[in-house]
Amino acid sequence: MATLSVEGVTKSFGATRVLHGIDLRVSEGEMIVVVGASGCGKSTLLRIVAGLEEPSAGRVRIGGRDVTELEPSDRDVAMVFQNYALYPHMTVERNMAYGLRIRGLPKPEIARRVREAAELLGIAGLLDRRPRQLSGGQRQRVAMGRAIVREPALFLFDEPLSNLDARLRVQMRAEIRRLQRRLGVTSLFVTHDQTEAMTLGDRLVVMHAGHAAQVATPMEIWARPADTFVAGFIGSPSMNLLEAVLAEEGRAARLRAGPVLRFADGPRPGPEGRRLLVGVRPEHLRPAGADEAQALDVSLDLVEPLGSESVLHGRVPGGEALTARVAGALPAMADGLRLAIRPAEAHVFDAESGLRLDAVG
Numbered sequence: 001m002a003t004l005s006v007e008g009v010t011k012s013f014g015a016t017r018v019l020h021g022i023d024l025r026v027s028e029g030e031m032i033v034v035v036g037a038s039g040c041g042k043s044t045l046l047r048i049v050a051g052l053e054e055p056s057a058g059r060v061r062i063g064g065r066d067v068t069e070l071e072p073s074d075r076d077v078a079m080v081f082q083n084y085a086l087y088p089h090m091t092v093e094r095n096m097a098y099g100l101r102i103r104g105l106p107k108p109e110i111a112r113r114v115r116e117a118a119e120l121l122g123i124a125g126l127l128d129r130r131p132r133q134l135s136g137g138q139r140q141r142v143a144m145g146r147a148i149v150r151e152p153a154l155f156l157f158d159e160p161l162s163n164l165d166a167r168l169r170v171q172m173r174a175e176i177r178r179l180q181r182r183l184g185v186t187s188l189f190v191t192h193d194q195t196e197a198m199t200l201g202d203r204l205v206v207m208h209a210g211h212a213a214q215v216a217t218p219m220e221i222w223a224r225p226a227d228t229f230v231a232g233f234i235g236s237p238s239m240n241l242l243e244a245v246l247a248e249e250g251r252a253a254r255l256r257a258g259p260v261l262r263f264a265d266g267p268r269p270g271p272e273g274r275r276l277l278v279g280v281r282p283e284h285l286r287p288a289g290a291d292e293a294q295a296l297d298v299s300l301d302l303v304e305p306l307g308s309e310s311v312l313h314g315r316v317p318g319g320e321a322l323t324a325r326v327a328g329a330l331p332a333m334a335d336g337l338r339l340a341i342r343p344a345e346a347h348v349f350d351a352e353s354g355l356r357l358d359a360v361g
Helices: 042-050 092-102 107-121 136-148 166-183 194-200 218-223 228-233
Strands: 004-013 016-026 031-035 057-062 077-080 154-158 186-191 203-208 211-216 240-247 252-255 260-262 275-280 285-287 295-305 309-315 321-327 336-341 347-350
Touching: 004 042, 016 042, 016 211, 031 042, 031 194, 042 077, 042 154, 042 186, 042 203, 077 136, 092 107, 092 136, 107 136, 107 166, 136 166, 166 194, 186 194, 194 218, 203 218, 203 228, 211 218, 211 228, 228 240, 228 275, 228 347, 240 321, 252 275, 285 321, 295 321
Parallel strands: 031 186, 031 203, 077 154, 154 186
Antiparallel strands: 004 016, 004 057, 203 211, 240 252, 240 275, 252 260, 275 347, 285 336, 295 309, 295 336, 309 321
């Protein structure tokens, strides 16, 4: 096992900067997932760690050793790609053993490593087949096996599940996590899929426009998103962000949609009238009682019945869109309803900067 340290890494392609001073420390045996939308810089960061791209500035250290100037083959990393990158003319056994043969390992050692990895991955019966004879999931296991046999200091995963169907993706996700914990190898995993990120990572790096918007555990990010981008990106359906202003000497937010939301955990900084965005997750909205003041009148546009729950799409006074996820099915399609907000479950952001309000002055 080894640590990974990314120190002030920037990357520019011509006049376009795609990474802006990324700092990251990965502990031994930790699985870090880098998640973000297309074009945010996550794959560029992974390629810099792998040595496939040179940083414009900054350093990369693996196990305390500065590898910034080293070739990929000298970094002691193994990479699992989105497209598997298997040699079509080679058998599974030869695909898995190829890198070890290039390194000149003894044949008995190669055979041992391939056999153990194949048994670990459940592909021992496929060693004589070629990639075209395998399913997508089997090919992905072979690609993982090729990485495992190298016994590297660091695993790098570049969206390895994106080519699989939904059911197989769930299965492989669990398998990757099980293997990573069993092997204890420090790992960096890149994905655009927030479900993969939440279920795989010990910690997440949420990337936005070349910046690390937040680095924290999955539940910390879900419970306390650092800004409106993270709030909207993590969670499905996305968090609702409603316009408001600071009121009652920082003890409340007056929503543009009508109600006054009084904070349960003390005042927020700033002058009266400071523009806010109040975030409420769809699952934290519930049908309101007749006497509840902290509730929203919602005109419904669409109801999606999903069996055990329903997803409601509508608008609040003023025209802002709102999504709610409620238990069970609505008895009938109504024009509207009232949904209550629990103050303790609301997130408050500065409208100008987008930052969480208890993190700014």
